[in-house]
Amino acid sequence: MKWIERQRAFMDYTLSSLWRRKLRNLALLMVYTLVIFLLSSVIFFTDALRKEAAAVLEAGPEMIVQRTVGGRHSLIPVAYAERIERIRGASSVRPRLWGYYYHQASRTNYTILVPETFSGPDDTVQTGGGVLRTWGALWDGRMYFRTHDGNSLFLLPTSAMSDGADLVTADLILMSEPTFRKISGVPEGHATDLVVRVRNERERPTVAEKIVRELPDTRPILREEIARTYAAIFDWRAGYVVVLLGSAVLAFFIFAWDKATGLSAEEKTEIGILKGIGWDTSDVLMMKFWEGAVVSVSAFALGAITGYVHVYFASASLFEHALKGWSILYPKFTLRPQVSAYQLAVLFFLTVVPYTLLTVVPTWKVAVTDPDAVMRR
Amino acid sequence: MIRLASITKTFNAGQPNEFQALKGIDLEVALDAVSVFAGPSGSGKTTLLSLLGCMSRPTSGRIWLEGREITSLPERFAVRIRRETFGFIFQNYNLVKGITVLENTMLPAYPTGVSHRSVRDRALSLLEGLGIASKAGQHVENLSGGEQQRVAIARALINDPAIIIADEPTAHLDSSLARRLLEIFGGFRREGKTILIACHDPLIIESPVVDRVVFMRDGRIVPHDH
Amino acid sequence: MIINPAIIALVGGSLLITAFALYALATALRILRHWDIRSGSEGQLALERKTYLISTIFAYLLGFELFSLFLFVFTAEHMHGLFVGAMCAAGSLGVNDYGYPTLILKTVTFMFCGVWVIVNHTDNRCSDYPLIRPKYRLLILLTVLMGLGTFLQTGYFAGLRADVITSCCGTLFSGDTESIAAGIAGLPAGATRIAFYLTVILTLRVGIHVLVTGRGAGAFGLLAGMTTVVSLIALISFIAPYYYELPTHHCPFCLLQEDYNYIGYPLYLSLFTAGVTGAGTGVLGLLKGPPSLEAVIPSLQRRLCLFSMAGFAIFTLMATWPMVFGDFVLGS
Numbered sequence: 043m044k045w046i047e048r049q050r051a052f053m054d055y056t057l058s059s060l061w062r063r064k065l066r067n068l069a070l071l072m073v074y075t076l077v078i079f080l081l082s083s084v085i086f087f088t089d090a091l092r093k094e095a096a097a098v099l100e101a102g103p104e105m106i107v108q109r110t111v112g113g114r115h116s117l118i119p120v121a122y123a124e125r126i127e128r129i130r131g132a133s134s135v136r137p138r139l140w141g142y143y144y145h146q147a148s149r150t151n152y153t154i155l156v157p158e159t160f161s162g163p164d165d166t167v168q169t170g171g172g173v174l175r176t177w178g179a180l181w182d183g184r185m186y187f188r189t190h191d192g193n194s195l196f197l198l199p200t201s202a203m204s205d206g207a208d209l210v211t212a213d214l215i216l217m218s219e220p221t222f223r224k225i226s227g228v229p230e231g232h233a234t235d236l237v238v239r240v241r242n243e244r245e246r247p248t249v250a251e252k253i254v255r256e257l258p259d260t261r262p263i264l265r266e267e268i269a270r271t272y273a274a275i276f277d278w279r280a281g282y283v284v285v286l287l288g289s290a291v292l293a294f295f296i297f298a299w300d301k302a303t304g305l306s307a308e309e310k311t312e313i314g315i316l317k318g319i320g321w322d323t324s325d326v327l328m329m330k331f332w333e334g335a336v337v338s339v340s341a342f343a344l345g346a347i348t349g350y351v352h353v354y355f356a357s358a359s360l361f362e363h364a365l366k367g368w369s370i371l372y373p374k375f376t377l378r379p380q381v382s383a384y385q386l387a388v389l390f391f392l393t394v395v396p397y398t399l400l401t402v403v404p405t406w407k408v409a410v411t412d413p414d415a416v417m418r419r
Numbered sequence: 420m421i422r423l424a425s426i427t428k429t430f431n432a433g434q435p436n437e438f439q440a441l442k443g444i445d446l447e448v449a450l451d452a453v454s455v456f457a458g459p460s461g462s463g464k465t466t467l468l469s470l471l472g473c474m475s476r477p478t479s480g481r482i483w484l485e486g487r488e489i490t491s492l493p494e495r496f497a498v499r500i501r502r503e504t505f506g507f508i509f510q511n512y513n514l515v516k517g518i519t520v521l522e523n524t525m526l527p528a529y530p531t532g533v534s535h536r537s538v539r540d541r542a543l544s545l546l547e548g549l550g551i552a553s554k555a556g557q558h559v560e561n562l563s564g565g566e567q568q569r570v571a572i573a574r575a576l577i578n579d580p581a582i583i584i585a586d587e588p589t590a591h592l593d594s595s596l597a598r599r600l601l602e603i604f605g606g607f608r609r610e611g612k613t614i615l616i617a618c619h620d621p622l623i624i625e626s627p628v629v630d631r632v633v634f635m636r637d638g639r640i641v642p643h644d645h
Numbered sequence: 646m647i648i649n650p651a652i653i654a655l656v657g658g659s660l661l662i663t664a665f666a667l668y669a670l671a672t673a674l675r676i677l678r679h680w681d682i683r684s685g686s687e688g689q690l691a692l693e694r695k696t697y698l699i700s701t702i703f704a705y706l707l708g709f710e711l712f713s714l715f716l717f718v719f720t721a722e723h724m725h726g727l728f729v730g731a732m733c734a735a736g737s738l739g740v741n742d743y744g745y746p747t748l749i750l751k752t753v754t755f756m757f758c759g760v761w762v763i764v765n766h767t768d769n770r771c772s773d774y775p776l777i778r779p780k781y782r783l784l785i786l787l788t789v790l791m792g793l794g795t796f797l798q799t800g801y802f803a804g805l806r807a808d809v810i811t812s813c814c815g816t817l818f819s820g821d822t823e824s825i826a827a828g829i830a831g832l833p834a835g836a837t838r839i840a841f842y843l844t845v846i847l848t849l850r851v852g853i854h855v856l857v858t859g860r861g862a863g864a865f866g867l868l869a870g871m872t873t874v875v876s877l878i879a880l881i882s883f884i885a886p887y888y889y890e891l892p893t894h895h896c897p898f899c900l901l902q903e904d905y906n907y908i909g910y911p912l913y914l915s916l917f918t919a920g921v922t923g924a925g926t927g928v929l930g931l932l933k934g935p936p937s938l939e940a941v942i943p944s945l946q947r948r949l950c951l952f953s954m955a956g957f958a959i960f961t962l963m964a965t966w967p968m969v970f971g972d973f974v975l976g977s
Contacts, residue, residue, distance in 0.1 A: 047533065047534055047535065048531075050535065052530075055529060062517040116822050173815065182943040231688035251431065270726060278647070278649065281647075281652065284653050308516070316515075318509065319574065320502035320507075320578070322494065322498040323697045324495065325530040327697065327701055388713070388716070391654035391716055395654075399705060399709075402698070404695060406698040406701060412474075413498070414474040414475040416513050417474070431687075478686060479685065491683055491774065495692060
């Protein structure tokens with residue numbers, strides 16, 4: 043009980059002391075918050091992208107087979123599918139048609155794709171969340187497309203896809219196979235790539251090996267490999283940006299150190315008085331601990347919340363290009379809000395821990411003021 | 420009783436500006452009495468007060484407070500004795516600016532862990548007794564010198580110490596305020612408190628409230644002022 | 646080398662912690678050489694002031710060590726996707742030779758740090774600081790541990806290569822490979838269970854003895870240390886499978902995941918608390934000193950002992966809960 047009363051009293055004093063020097067403390071709080079905001083944005087954003095990518099892959103095929111010509115991805119003959127189907131372990135093979143479409147009017151790249159089953163008629167398309175928003179003017183309710191041989195094609199957008207990960211569907215336009223071939227110019231008998239289904243997870247590498255042996259000009263890609271690569275890239279990007287932000291963080295720590303070292307004469311006098319009237323060094327340290335805790339917790343909460351809003355409601359507009367790393371012509375998309383204890387723990391360890399340690403020594407220096415100094419003044 | 424045996428205090432030892440503030444003090448100070456340490460500035464009386472009040476440790480020599488040796492106590496323990504036994508009234512009052520009279524009065528009780536409510540009640544009754552209860556909610560910088568001193572006195576009494584230490588208490592007071600202060604001290608004396616004062620104000624030295632005067636000069640105790 | 650924010654935080658944090666421990670060490674050496682409580686010299690006063698700084702630094706370091714222990718495991722968990730075959734933290738830690746030693750050293754450092762804080766607290770309650778020399782000698786060891794931990798951890802992260810083939814927790818703790826971990830998982834659950842309950846009961850019994858008579862603290866400390874180790878073994882051997890409801894899943898890290906309601910946190914926190922306070926009880930029991938020390942030790946020791954017993958009791962209750970109230974039964 044006594045312990046609680048003591049802490050309460052120190053807390054009381056700390057709050058009133060912080061309030062008395064609100065301008066000074068506000069400056070510190072703002073810089074602190076800014077640093078946490080920047081770091082939390084990076085962490086939230088890359089994690090969200092990582093999760094979106096994982097969600098996309100989860101639904102995606104276990105194995106894709108591409109054909110390479112001259113070391114570059116090329117169209118694959120649909121006939122390859124039958125040869126792969128004969129390989130033991132490959133349960134089904136399906137040709138896939140997809141590509142990019144550059145729309146001059148909006149100067150934006152869209153992904154066009156033929157889904158496994160397209161229900162509408164040939165002159166309709168289904169669009170993702172961001173497509174109609176960015177597309178621009180419609181002609182009589184229809185979207186204007188320019189086919190690969192220069193002709194015009196008007197397609198009716200029927201429904202917008204809303205489910206699934208926004209990241210992928212945002213720029214997606216679904217269409218029927220004949221329409222796709224007209225627009226993209228992919229000839230009959232060819233596909234963009236093949237999707238191979240392998241039931242048994244452990245057999246996938248073996249099947250992949252057999253495919254390469256059977257069809258030497260192909261390149262099978264496993265889903266796990268993509269997932270791993272994505273995860274590595276997002277992690278690496280986040281780490282890299284944190285390193286880049288390192289100078290800002292370091293500047294903040296120097297600023298905090300300086301603040302803690304260069305206490306105003308008034309504040310030093312005040313601590314001298316407290317020592318003189320019977321506060322112990324550890325009491326002053328305790329009071330300063332609460333001060334640091336209040337500042338850190340406020341900055342942490344403010345910074346993390348603004349970072350959260352920035353990433354999930356403002357699409358991380360400050361540095362999406364640095365982290366997203368796809369085409370800058372990409373339409374806007376929003377991420378599904380999510381925050382984990384792990385992200386917060388990392389953020390805490392990156393900011394509050396160094397801040398606390400760095401302010402210990404300057405704080406102690408003031409706290410050990412001689413009690414009798416107050417009599418010698 | 421407080422007993423001092425061959426106390427010395429050296430500042431900046433081993434440096435060019437080394438300065439010996441006290442040079443071998445042997446003294447017994449009675450409790451339940453008003454004692455004054457008189458002497459010109461630089462005579463070591465303030466240093467002696469800070470040693471008596473467990474604020475600092477002597478460079479050599481020993482001090483016993485009611486039979487207990489306090490010289491070798493580290494700060495952590497000395498401070499506890501100081502909080503429980505001594506109340507301090509400083510020359511410049513040393514109130515914390517920007518907070519109220521009431522908060523200033525309560526400050527020494529914060530580390531004791533006594534409940535906020537009872538400290539507050541005690542502070543208010545002390546301020547009442549000193550006639551400044553009406554100023555409890557004001558910031559200290561808005562008070563007059565005499566009022567500030569009474570806040571300092573209330574603060575010194577908040578932990579109910581047995582010994583009150585006052586450093587040059589009349590330095591900033593006119594004669595009538597100084598006499599009022601002596602009356603207050605007289606009241607403490609009747610309550611059985613010990614009062615140790617450092618000053619060279621004849622008004623105090625010659626006051627009937629004072630039981631004993633110790634004259635000091637150049638860090639030593641001298642028989643008389645003259 | 647893999648870089649992500651967590652790794653930067655962990656490596657940077659460890660470097661900072663070690664730097665502060667080294668700074669404390671420098672002070673400790675000065676204290677060991679020059680300490681003289683009888684003196685009122687300015688040098689001695691300065692040293693006494695330094696002890697406040699060291700106390701504060703290590704109080705923070707204790708918290709940060711615990712925090713970094715969990716963050717380390719969490720980071721290993723987070724990275725498992727980068728390594729072929731790693732299904733959780735267990736796999737990530739096995740990627741190179743530094744992973745598990747780092748984890749063990751971090752745990753040991755945390756325990757030591759806890760004991761140091763307890764000894765320091767005790768010493769600070771005696772006006773003649775009777776433990777000043779032993780505690781600053783212990784600080785040297787602690788600093789070495791922290792430095793070593795930083796070295797191992799940096800080695801671990803520096804040695805990481807994504808896509809390295811590694812064993813996952815399915816194989817690491819599956820009981821058919823020749824490793825210590827698998828050895829633990831392969832222990833007969835029945836015998837481990839008996840050993841676990843026996844040590845816990847014995848510890849609690851000795852604890853009661855300490856509480857009542859104030860004697861036997863050393864034995865309690867020893868038992869508490871043993872029970873902590875046995876509990877960790879029991880956790881892998883049979884407690885974890887009960888929570889996973891899978892006889893082959895022995896992983897001690899997946900318990901920290903959301904899928905299992907973060908049950909790992911209370912489990913580990915109660916066990917660590919019990920271990921540290923138990924070891925503290927024992928260490929205080931072994932200390933001999935002047936009357937001032939004898940005066941403060943008994944009450945402190947009782948409180949620590951009580952904490953330790955409570956920790957073990959809570960851990961045991963949580964470990965027993967799924968066995969009694971769950972549907973899953975670990976086959977013979």
